[in-house]
Amino acid sequence: MKFKSLYSRIALTFAVLILLFGGMCGGLDFFAAKRHQQEIVQRLSQDLAKHIADHWPLVKANHLDTATIGELFHMLMVVNPSIEMYLLDKDGVIKAHQAPPGRVQLTQVRLEPIRAFLANQPLPLLGDNPRNPEQASVFSAAALQQGGIPVGFLYIILTGDAYQQQAEHVWGGHIFQSAIWISLGALLLTLLVGLGVFAAITRRLDALTCTVAAFEEADFVGGLHVCPKITASSDEIGILARTFERMAERIGNQMQLIKHQDELRREMIADVSHDLRTPLTSLQGYLETVLRKADDLPLVERQRYLSVAVRQSRRVSLLADELFELAKLECEATRPNCETFFIQELAQDVLQKFQLAAETKAVNMNTVWPNELTSVYADIAMIERVLTNLLDNALRHTPAHGTITVTVEPGLHLVKLRIADTGEGISPPQLAGLFDRHSPLRQNASKKHGGGGLGLLICKRIVQLHGSKITANSRLGHGTAF
Template identity: 45%
Template sequence: MNRLTLSQRLSAVFAVLLLACCGASAWLQIAGSTRHEQEIVQRVSLDLARQIAGSSQLMDKDGLRPQAVRRLFSQLMAVNPSVEVYLLGPQGRIMGNDAPPGHLKRDSVDIAPIRQLLAGAPLPVLGDDPRSLHGRKVFSAAPLYIDGRDHGYIYVVLMGENRDALAADLNANSTLHTILWSIALVALLGLIAGLTAFRLITRPLRKLTAAVRDFDSGDAAAVLPPAPRPNGGERDEILVLRQAFGQMAQRISDQWAELSRQDQQRREIVANISHDLRTPLTSLHGYLETLLLKADTLDVAERRRYLEIALGQSRKVGRLAQELFELARLESGLVRAEKENFSLADLVQDVFQKFELAAEARGLRLHADVPRALPPVSADLGMIERVLTNLLDNAIRHSPAPGTVRVALQNRGAGVRVQVSDEGPGIPAELRETLFERPSAFSRGNHEGGGLGLLIVRRILQLHGSDIRLEPDTGNGAAFSFELASASP
């Protein structure tokens, strides 16, 4: 059974149930027809026993006349061969009959059904068949009185032995065949209709099964064409299942594409980091090797210059390793933002103090636009300080002298918007789409980092439920913005 398909199993179960239902229907029909016939026969012949009991031929001054009883019974059974007449005692003992020798199987009859019939019980009422050990048949009965005394009952079996033999012969030749052929025809037509219906009903399920079997996460749309979207009252479970699988397949396909894209980005990051590490390490190795080979020929000034260059390259490698470690921690999912309420305006002033000397050395001015009644924000103070530090560092390095680097704060009701802008050349068009996804030349510049600053900024803001945004190109430098949630009152 387990080797059959769902459609085949449903068809087999349906065929068995159909045959069982046809058999039960035929049995109920035959039983109902038989009971109906019994009721009609009993109702029509209900007074037959009473008429026989009132016959003067059954008694004389000395009581019952056995020969007359046998002769009358024989005449009645000759006129109507389907009836059998018996004379019963008060307790149901058979005292007179005209049965052929050996046909009588009982010597008494249960009188309880007789009393029920005489009391007017609903028809048909079945009583014992004297010619059968266990058979029960419809009958007519009447009490027999002689000189006012109860002498028993007249008991008439209305559908006797002769009638049963004739009915059995007819059933064997006609009725039974008709019923069997009717059942077979109904079962065949029902089976054909059921198998066709099952095939039509399960066809979408077979298609869905084939789609699941052939599913390729890289091309889900080709495997399963879009199904009509079910409305709110849709009752077709297969259509709903197909729609759900289509959505799941599309989601898996999108997730696979996103994983592939992220994997490609990681490969590019590794390649960029490898390149950025190789350059300073090669320079560091070269200067240290030169110092080793020419230690006796270099004067103090040259030796000091070589050492300073080597130290600078060492710092660059250290800073790159620190950025890479920080980015890995942020993407690991283990870092959580420890939020607290603080004034963003105060934090901006603190960060400005860190860059005052660097800005003055490059001929730049730092300016903060802070509105009055600016609400505090709820965020991780250290992380947001790192965001502002990275953005201001990029802005200062890309702003020509003289120029101004601005940090503008704006109250947005549910949050505070922060914008950091400079007056540099702006972001090239070819870098805009991937600026926050991979190390960029804009973020790298000439400083000692590896171009990971904007990636770190974006990951920190995502931990706060926000994101970094590059404002549309205005032709006057670059502007980055993000929002932080206001502190709850």
């Protein structure tokens, strides 16, 4: 079974932690209970060895009376079968005991625990068990002296073989078994409750995951419909759900915008293909005619054909330049290289470029701006491109003896630049979509004037890059103002 879901991983981790925690607590409880039991036994019999040494002569003539204490040891062990008594010399060597032959496996016990016991160190203290060297036991001890001279020790093991046998039966008894089953039941109940709580928590996450997956399968269209109970929650899952909803709304809007832009791009490609097909077809036709009839065509006719071909090639070149410029402006990496300059000086320079064409067409070009120069912060090359496009359009659409006026109106934070002409004007339906890619005026401009008809789109994009906007007002027969 593969644990891939969040709930299965949490459940497995929680179960392992519960088992580890339960085992650790059980081990600690067992150890603490055993130490507590040893402490109680040692405290209850702490003065047993001293009491026997005070009331029974164990030393005679500065020597241990090993011959006469056998009867004492036997009597005391009959009275209390759990104890085992040993008589030690001052080096800890066992001099007397009351055990069957071969049962005592040590000939000497360590004196460090005995000295700690006599010094009243904290209990329990464990010493050597001569019958079972591998298992230290609690004990009672008393120093044996005569005339202030240390002779040996009375060493009593308080948990002897009989005690250990009874203790083993206790661990397997009803009370201990009941405690084990109660502990296991408590662990199991804790595990089940924890798994139930985790299931309730992860159920909302599962629902949110399924909702996001459905949103993805729908190509990020239609919004993210999360259960209101999840979004109404004030915890982290509710916050996450509400964040996902806002994110899905933005993604949906962006997908719609991308699709819309893609449709516009497809329309643009179709329009450009149509615009290119006409001049290219004309160019190809005239060139083929010149090529086939090179020997029969008069010189004047040949020059006319070549002039038309050159004009069509220029139209294709202009359209390609405008497309490249518009694509570069629509790139997200394009940013204006802004600097401070005087807008009147730039406008005057652009007007001078059209002065000769205006005089040839008998069009007046006027300026209306304050005597003091007005500084602006913008990309001078981009703004020059805007002025060039707008003045070129105005000059093409203004009849003889008409007027083009460039007005500069300084404001508090912005400068309004107005280019107005007295040309033919634009009808309201055409004015509404003037700056769109599919504007009818774009196709008309391409057909009439040989350009790509993308000048206004380029102007709009440049102005947008500067954080501003461009608008147009017009009346048929009264001209247009940008």
